[in-house]
Amino acid sequence: MLFRLFxxxxxxxxxxxxxxxxxxxxxxxxxxxxxxxxxxxxxxxHAVMTDFDAAxxxxxxxxxxxxDQIGQGTEVALTQVRMHYLASNGQNxxxxxxxxxxxxxxxxxxxxxxVVLRGESPDYxxxxxxxxxxxxxxxxxxxxxTPDDVHVDYGHYTLNGHGLKTNLKERTLHLDKVNGHxxx
Numbered sequence: 001m002l003f004r005l006f007x008x009x010x011x012x013x014x015x016x017x018x019x020x021x022x023x024x025x026x027x028x029x030x031x032x033x034x035x036x037x038x039x040x041x042x043x044x045x046h047a048v049m050t051d052f053d054a055a056x057x058x059x060x061x062x063x064x065x066x067x068d069q070i071g072q073g074t075e076v077a078l079t080q081v082r083m084h085y086l087a088s089n090g091q092n093x094x095x096x097x098x099x100x101x102x103x104x105x106x107x108x109x110x111x112x113x114x115v116v117l118r119g120e121s122p123d124y125x126x127x128x129x130x131x132x133x134x135x136x137x138x139x140x141x142x143x144x145x146t147p148d149d150v151h152v153d154y155g156h157y158t159l160n161g162h163g164l165k166t167n168l169k170e171r172t173l174h175l176d177k178v179n180g181h182x183x184x
Contacts, residue, residue, distance in 0.1 A: 041069025051139065058086050060139065062109075064100070074104040081111055085142060085168045092120040093168050095137065095144065109137045117144055117166065126155040128173060130164065142168040150175065 044067040051060040065080035078100035085093040098113030115135045119127035131151040137144045144166045152159040152175065161175030 041072055043068045057088065060085055070101075076102045078102065078109075078111075083109070083111075083137065087168065091171055094118050094120060095135065097135065107139050109139065111135045111137065115146075119171075129153045130166070130173070132164065135164075144168065 045065070047062075047064050047067045049062045050058050051062075053059040061084040062078075063082040063084075064078040066078070068077045068079075069075075070077055079098075081095075081097045081100040083095040085095070087093070095111065095115065095117050097111030097115040100109055100111040102109050112134045115132045117128075117130040117132070117135065119129075129152070131153075132146045133148055135144050135146050144164070146164045148162070150161050150164045152161065152173070159175060159178055161178045163176030165174045166172065
């Protein structure tokens with residue numbers, strides 16, 4: 001009889017301890033969270049995103065063949081990128097690149113590979129066309145920069161420089177270490 005009582009208490013203790021240890025609070029969190037961390041982030045195909053100014057007017061439009069979230073973070077990778085800076089005065093700019101990356105917060109866009117920055121104006125037939133290997137665009141300031149070599153075509157004129165700062169709002173372009181070629 002004592003033996004049966006001991007067996008019943010042992011089974012009861014085993015059942016209680018199994019119930020307690022199998023509760024969600026006692027489960028190891030790493031296997032489930034690891035699986036979630038290894039999942040791919042979102043992606044978009046043929047995406048178009050528009051940024052608006054304080055007055056609600058479109059100020060920038062970003063088009064990409066594909067946008068991929070990098071890991072589980074807030075940065076995204078862009079493929080076949082085309083950005084339109086839409087100025088209120090009609091002087092628009094287009095920036096094209098093979099690939100890009102939008103940093104966390106969306107304030108900086110880095111473009112790489114065959115980057116072209118071109119002005120578009122209804123008032124002028126010829127506008128500057130800038131060629132570079134990479135370009136960094138500061139969205140709030142509307143400034144495009146690169147520390148690398150650039151090639152600028154303006155009508156029949158050609159300028160080569162090393163380092164560029166373009167303020168799209170003010171319609172200014174600053175080159176460092178410039179060499180020019182002018183044909184009549």
